[in-house]
Amino acid sequence: MCRLSAITSSGYFSPMENILALETMKEGHDGSGLGIMMKDLGGEFEDLKEYPILSGICSETGFETVGKYMESHGFQVKHVWSPSITDVRGIQKRDYYFAKVYQYPESYLDKPMAEKEELLLRTRLALRKMGEADESIIVFSFYPDVLTLKEVGDPLELSRFFGLDNSPLKAKIIFAQGRQNTNYAINLYACHPFFIQGYASMTNGENTAFVPIREYLTSRGFPGYIGYNSDSEVFTHILHYLNRQLGFPLTYYKDVITPLKPEEIDMRGDREALALIKKSLRMLCIDGPNCVIGFIPDGTCFMVQDAKKLRPGVVGGVKGKYALMSEECGLDKAVPDRNRSDDIFPMKYEMVIVSPGAEEVKVWNELTG
Amino acid sequence: MERANGLDKNHQLSLKELPYIIRWRDDRCKRCGKCTAVCPVKAIEPTIKIQRFVSSEGPVPAPVASKRIIQVVEQVTDINRYCTGCGACTLVCPNEAIEPELNPQNKFLHFKNKSGDSYKRGGRRNDPSLSTLDRLKFTRISMLTDPALDAGRHEFRIRTLLGRNLPPEQLPLKIKDRKLVIQKDEIFVPPVREIYPIMIGSMSVGALSPPMWEGIAMGITYLNEVEGMPVVMCSGEGGMPPRLLKSRFLKYFILQIASGYFGWDEIIHALPDMIEDPCAIEIKYGQGAKPGDGGLLMSYKVLKLIAKIRGVPMYVDLASPPTHQTKYSIEEAVAKMIQSMSMAWGFRVPVFPKISGTKTARAVLNNLARNPYAAALSIDGEDGGTGAAYNVSLDKMGHPIASNIRDCYLDLVRQGKQNELPLIAAGGVGKRGNLAANAAALIMLGASAVSIGKYIMQAAADCFGDEYNRCNLCNTGRCPRGITTQDPKLYRRLDPDKVAERVVDVFKSADTELRKIFAPMGRSTELPIGMSDGLSINDKAMAERLQIDYAC
Numbered sequence A: 001m002c003r004l005s006a007i008t009s010s011g012y013f014s015p016m017e018n019i020l021a022l023e024t025m026k027e028g029h030d031g032s033g034l035g036i037m038m039k040d041l042g043g044e045f046e047d048l049k050e051y052p053i054l055s056g057i058c059s060e061t062g063f064e065t066v067g068k069y070m071e072s073h074g075f076q077v078k079h080v081w082s083p084s085i086t087d088v089r090g091i092q093k094r095d096y097y098f099a100k101v102y103q104y105p106e107s108y109l110d111k112p113m114a115e116k117e118e119l120l121l122r123t124r125l126a127l128r129k130m131g132e133a134d135e136s137i138i139v140f141s142f143y144p145d146v147l148t149l150k151e152v153g154d155p156l157e158l159s160r161f162f163g164l165d166n167s168p169l170k171a172k173i174i175f176a177q178g179r180q181n182t183n184y185a186i187n188l189y190a191c192h193p194f195f196i197q198g199y200a201s202m203t204n205g206e207n208t209a210f211v212p213i214r215e216y217l218t219s220r221g222f223p224g225y226i227g228y229n230s231d232s233e234v235f236t237h238i239l240h241y242l243n244r245q246l247g248f249p250l251t252y253y254k255d256v257i258t259p260l261k262p263e264e265i266d267m268r269g270d271r272e273a274l275a276l277i278k279k280s281l282r283m284l285c286i287d288g289p290n291c292v293i294g295f296i297p298d299g300t301c302f303m304v305q306d307a308k309k310l311r312p313g314v315v316g317g318v319k320g321k322y323a324l325m326s327e328e329c330g331l332d333k334a335v336p337d338r339n340r341s342d343d344i345f346p347m348k349y350e351m352v353i354v355s356p357g358a359e360e361v362k363v364w365n366e367l368t369g
Numbered sequence B: 001m002e003r004a005n006g007l008d009k010n011h012q013l014s015l016k017e018l019p020y021i022i023r024w025r026d027d028r029c030k031r032c033g034k035c036t037a038v039c040p041v042k043a044i045e046p047t048i049k050i051q052r053f054v055s056s057e058g059p060v061p062a063p064v065a066s067k068r069i070i071q072v073v074e075q076v077t078d079i080n081r082y083c084t085g086c087g088a089c090t091l092v093c094p095n096e097a098i099e100p101e102l103n104p105q106n107k108f109l110h111f112k113n114k115s116g117d118s119y120k121r122g123g124r125r126n127d128p129s130l131s132t133l134d135r136l137k138f139t140r141i142s143m144l145t146d147p148a149l150d151a152g153r154h155e156f157r158i159r160t161l162l163g164r165n166l167p168p169e170q171l172p173l174k175i176k177d178r179k180l181v182i183q184k185d186e187i188f189v190p191p192v193r194e195i196y197p198i199m200i201g202s203m204s205v206g207a208l209s210p211p212m213w214e215g216i217a218m219g220i221t222y223l224n225e226v227e228g229m230p231v232v233m234c235s236g237e238g239g240m241p242p243r244l245l246k247s248r249f250l251k252y253f254i255l256q257i258a259s260g261y262f263g264w265d266e267i268i269h270a271l272p273d274m275i276e277d278p279c280a281i282e283i284k285y286g287q288g289a290k291p292g293d294g295g296l297l298m299s300y301k302v303l304k305l306i307a308k309i310r311g312v313p314m315y316v317d318l319a320s321p322p323t324h325q326t327k328y329s330i331e332e333a334v335a336k337m338i339q340s341m342s343m344a345w346g347f348r349v350p351v352f353p354k355i356s357g358t359k360t361a362r363a364v365l366n367n368l369a370r371n372p373y374a375a376a377l378s379i380d381g382e383d384g385g386t387g388a389a390y391n392v393s394l395d396k397m398g399h400p401i402a403s404n405i406r407d408c409y410l411d412l413v414r415q416g417k418q419n420e421l422p423l424i425a426a427g428g429v430g431k432r433g434n435l436a437a438n439a440a441a442l443i444m445l446g447a448s449a450v451s452i453g454k455y456i457m458q459a460a461a462d463c464f465g466d467e468y469n470r471c472n473l474c475n476t477g478r479c480p481r482g483i484t485t486q487d488p489k490l491y492r493r494l495d496p497d498k499v500a501e502r503v504v505d506v507f508k509s510a511d512t513e514l515r516k517i518f519a520p521m522g523r524s525t526e527l528p529i530g531m532s533d534g535l536s537i538n539d540k541a542m543a544e545r546l547q548i549d550y551a552c
Helices: A016-024 A043-048 A060-072 A113-132 A155-161 A210-218 A233-245 A252-257 A271-280 A328-334 B004-008 B034-038 B088-092 B210-225 B248-252 B264-273 B304-310 B330-344 B361-369 B391-396 B401-415 B435-445 B454-461 B496-521 B540-546
Strands: A003-013 A034-041 A052-058 A076-081 A096-103 A137-144 A146-151 A171-178 A194-196 A199-204 A291-295 A301-305 A314-318 A321-325 A350-354 A361-365 B020-024 B044-055 B064-075 B098-102 B120-123 B160-163 B173-176 B179-182 B192-195 B198-200 B253-257 B280-284 B295-297 B318-320 B351-356 B377-380 B386-390 B423-426 B449-452 B535-537
Touching: A003 A016, A003 A199, A003 A291, A003 A328, A016 A034, A016 A155, A016 A171, A016 A328, A034 A043, A034 A199, A043 A076, A052 A060, A052 A113, A052 A146, A060 A096, A060 A113, A060 A137, A096 A146, A113 A137, A137 A146, A137 A194, A171 A199, A171 A291, A194 A233, A199 A233, A210 A233, A233 A252, A233 A291, A252 A271, A252 A301, A271 B173, A271 B179, A301 A321, A314 A328, A321 A328, A321 A350, B020 B064, B034 B044, B034 B088, B088 B098, B120 B391, B198 B496, B210 B248, B210 B454, B210 B496, B248 B253, B280 B330, B295 B386, B330 B351, B330 B361, B351 B361, B361 B377, B361 B401, B377 B401, B386 B391, B401 B423, B401 B435, B401 B540, B435 B449, B435 B496, B435 B535, B449 B454, B454 B496, B535 B540
Parallel strands: B198 B449, B253 B280, B280 B351, B351 B377, B377 B423, B423 B449
Antiparallel strands: A003 A171, A003 A321, A034 A146, A034 A171, A052 A096, A052 A137, A076 A096, A194 A199, A199 A291, A291 A301, A301 A350, A314 A321, A350 A361, B020 B098, B044 B064, B120 B386, B160 B192, B173 B179, B295 B318
């Protein structure tokens, strides 16, 4: 089963911390992929926070196509970052790994963020479509202050491949997934974490309700709800749909994906609204043994899981640095100097929420609301 | 001189023309007469024959012929008294001396049209072949990638929603202190019931005998109040006993209104005294067993009780027209009627139409999808049963439910309304006894719930009927089991308590089987509506048509 390693901190830290944590959880991933997503970037990106970053992988021709497309649509390159690649046996090197920082087209400079987000999404989807058939362009995210790296291989070896052990690349929130390929062919678009308009999540567990959820999301009429090379991508899109599109507070994510029974809903102060959303969003009940770790645009991180998840994830840390891990050993590696008795294994009704800047951790209980 | 046809019986049918031939064993029969008394169609009769005996006495053969009179049980060849194969004779015979045997060579339909009167019967389509539903298999099994659930110990919640669910964007919600709260009176929120996904479909008081209807009603009440399973049943067209209308049990019933409006005078008059709302109202526009045809309760079934409940005189044929006579278009037939019925209960009760399976189901569906008051669409496939219909309608008309429901569900998906308008599937569910498997398959093709009728008659009251045209006498009022008759001499055979017990058995066992299906798929919280990746079929064309996997 995939291993998940998320760290949120008040200070910048290296993604190596996530990767070393993944290494301790190695029996659970099989080297079929690593995904790293960084938010609130430091280092050379620290002064570029308002500019969107296009993260992806291209062949030579794809790289040119991206350049031409972006230029023709008014995006101006502000900064380019590329990992310093070291050849590692067993990892097949592709032509270009990049994170390009762009200035918005002039006509968008004064537009509200929602419109900019729409443009960024539209652009990412257009690039994805252009390069999908021949895999010449693979784009993971296009959003301010978010950088994504993905490749097939063992996480630790990939960190050497990308030169992360010697890189000044840092961020305050970093999510990493060590993938265990299960049902589907190895495809970089199937590698977690998934991202859409400031929302990201990664998951482990089999998503049994994948098909009805996918059909529900794709029929919402929102262009970003596509892909689904992994059944776990729907968890990110549900989060986006509920929090951004419908405007529901974050805790309702738990209420929708793992709904209460009617008699339990009656115990809640917001029972009337809850009863309605349970019915209206019935198709988004995940009903499967999944642990979801995610972040939302304001930097809040969370962990939530279905009652059927037999091995719960764990959250622990100290003020200013919390880790959300699929296994306890990963947490030990990421934040060794903590009071282990304060570690939280979220149970059936619980949602662990770490506030932005890793200020505090709260356990929200679905029964009491 | 005797006429030639009297001598050679040339214009009489032979037994070979009949669908069932009685095998009677002289050596076992003790001539008690029970079989001939019980036969609902008088296909057998006691008679006498003159038999020639040759006997010989003494040490030297000295054959002597003599004649004697013997009593026999004989099958008649009158087409109006054909043996239906019900087997009531076998049931009552103390010595296993008699049983009907299916005659596959029969030419029954060639002759069952005397006086130009086409063959009418009850039951369902006489096609014993494997239905699509029975060919569907559940092939997605969680195992090592994630553990399957323990059907016996894990907590399952097998429920569905009957009623229109508003899309989340339309919910009257606002945020207050980081909580969602309702904005009162902002928008009409349609009523939605949480029910068990297998319901008992429309079979009327009148079509069913009093103990049968009562037995089912008691069974579902027990399931609701003791077992905590919210199983509901539909009244069928013909109203309900007034005392029940005014009782707290009304909430377990879906009231049906059909083109004859039978029973609705009583229902409307009972409205002010109702202490509970019914579960829902079903408007019947069509029936899978006899698409495009109306209902008919034969005069001999219209006895005192039925006449009172339906508000009609006794002993008259009660024909429901094929269409609702006061309506002229889909807008009128559907929209106006749904609104009228909704209004009668203050918009607190879901109102939905039932149609027969048809190629045009999607047109109806799309109309309903745009109607904010439509609570669901029930589609009754070609294998649905009936109390009375022309054989041609039963056997040759209608649409299989599997592809009909799948098309409709996928149409809703294209519109993003798959959670707004529940689809109810019926027609052949449990035809071969696989109630839970057929129900689960339809749910995974996109149905929110299924309805059963014939199955419950067979399972709860031992209905003899099957797909080899066995019995199927429902229309005649001479049901040998006492299920579809108003004749007290027949229906006193049926013990309503035993029917109720069997209804409970059926649902409890189906519940266990549904868990056995859902558990290995890892589903326990919500019904796997539209989880088509869990299904496969061993026929490529069917797989393609249903947009599911082919597995062999």
